[in-house]
Amino acid sequence: MHSLPILVIGATGKTGRRVADRLEAEGHAVRRASRSSPTRFDWDEPDTWTRALQGISAVYINYYPDLAFPDVPAKIQKLTDMAAAVGVERLVMLAGRGEPRAEACEEIVRRSNLDYTLVRAAWFAQNFSEGFLYDAVTEGMLALPAGGVAEPLVDIDDVAEVVAAALIDPRHARQEYDVTGPRLLSFHDATEEMSRATGWTVAYQPISLEQFHAALIELDGPLLADVFTEVCRQIFDGRNARLGDGVQRALGRKPRDFAAFCAQATAVGAWNRAA
Numbered sequence: 001m002h003s004l005p006i007l008v009i010g011a012t013g014k015t016g017r018r019v020a021d022r023l024e025a026e027g028h029a030v031r032r033a034s035r036s037s038p039t040r041f042d043w044d045e046p047d048t049w050t051r052a053l054q055g056i057s058a059v060y061i062n063y064y065p066d067l068a069f070p071d072v073p074a075k076i077q078k079l080t081d082m083a084a085a086v087g088v089e090r091l092v093m094l095a096g097r098g099e100p101r102a103e104a105c106e107e108i109v110r111r112s113n114l115d116y117t118l119v120r121a122a123w124f125a126q127n128f129s130e131g132f133l134y135d136a137v138t139e140g141m142l143a144l145p146a147g148g149v150a151e152p153l154v155d156i157d158d159v160a161e162v163v164a165a166a167l168i169d170p171r172h173a174r175q176e177y178d179v180t181g182p183r184l185l186s187f188h189d190a191t192e193e194m195s196r197a198t199g200w201t202v203a204y205q206p207i208s209l210e211q212f213h214a215a216l217i218e219l220d221g222p223l224l225a226d227v228f229t230e231v232c233r234q235i236f237d238g239r240n241a242r243l244g245d246g247v248q249r250a251l252g253r254k255p256r257d258f259a260a261f262c263a264q265a266t267a268v269g270a271w272n273r274a275a
Contacts, residue, residue: 004057005029006167007088009041014126015094016062018160019167028168031056043075046082053083058090058167061109065224067095067102068231076105080112090115090173092166094159097122097178098239099231106176115173117166122154122180122240125261128194129270136202137194138273143205145212145229146187146236152180152243153190155256162250178244182255190258197262198271209233 006023010016011032020030033041033052041052043063053059061079063072076093083091093109095102097120109116127133136142159179166172185193191202209229216225247255265271 004055005031007031007033007052007056007059008062009033009052009060010062010064011037013062013064014124014130014156015160015163016060018156019060019163022160022164023167026164026168046078049079049082053086053088056083056086056088058092059083059088060163060167061091061093063094063105066099066227066231067105068099068227069101070227072101073104073108076108080108080114084112084114088114090117090167092117092119092163092172094119094121094163096120096231096235097244098235100234115170117172117174118176119159119163119166119246120176120178120244121159122178122244123151123235124156124159125153125181125258126156128190129261129265134271137198138271140200140202141205142187142191142202143207143212143215144187144236145207145209145232147206148186148188149236149238150184150186150189150241152182152184152240153258153261154179154181155258155261158247158251158255162246165250172250175250177246177250179246179250180242180244180255182243182257184241184243185258193259193262197259197266198273200273 008016008020008030011020012034020032023030031039033039035042039052040048042048091109091114106118128137162177162179188204191204194202213225213229
């Protein structure tokens with residue numbers, strides 16, 4: 001048991017909330033930090049980092065919206081320097097797989113002289129139930145620039161369990177975990193799984209990167225559109241069409257299957273389709 005709190009950055013997000021809940025359920029003191037939390041943390045305001053890091057034993061680094069943004073490596077460098085200066089002992093960072101800027105951020109953490117664990121996660125299953133693809137599922141049409149590429153969709157609960165273990169157990173120090181689901185699925189396969197679970201048809205429509213970029217510009221503006229289109233160009237080129245063994249190595253069990261995720265999401269009413 002840590003005598004000092006564990007800082008969870010992004011504690012209102014999909015992974016941060018789960019990590020904080022799991023740690024607290026196990027009796028650990030947690031300092032939840034986000035832009036809207038009592039302990040405020042804003043990646044664009046380093047003064048908020050200083051207060052959040054005081055008296056902390058370990059930090060979960062979870063950058064929103066993505067490590068792929070051009071200014072992120074400099075922020076990760078500054079955060080790790082500040083953490084080391086105030087006596088933080090351990091860093092656990094979540095990253096995507098196969099993203100060059102994420103890899104640059106990982107190298108910064110490796111060089112920090114602190115204990116660290118790197119958790120590289122596949123595409124989240126929960127992107128379909130509580131993320132940006134929720135509407136696509138309930139409306140029955142998923143359009144992505146992924147072609148027929150396969151992805152080992154991972155349950156966020158598995159990711160959070162690996163992160164929580166790494167934050168409290170020194171056996172995970174200087175380990176790097178590729179956290180994926182147990183099988184490769186194309187997005188066509190994934191929509192078929194969701195169709196079976198929900199009882200309505202969810203179709204997959206491959207689109208071009210140019211079409212994806214144009215749609216994102218309308219929704220989120222040019223900066224986000226540029227970054228996320230480039231991320232898709234990288235991760236949907238086949239480099240991530242492989243299974244990782246991170247769940248098995250970190251937790252000693254198999255990862256949860258996407259079909260089990262779909263069944264549970266349906267059972268708890270995660271997808272509420274308008275009449």
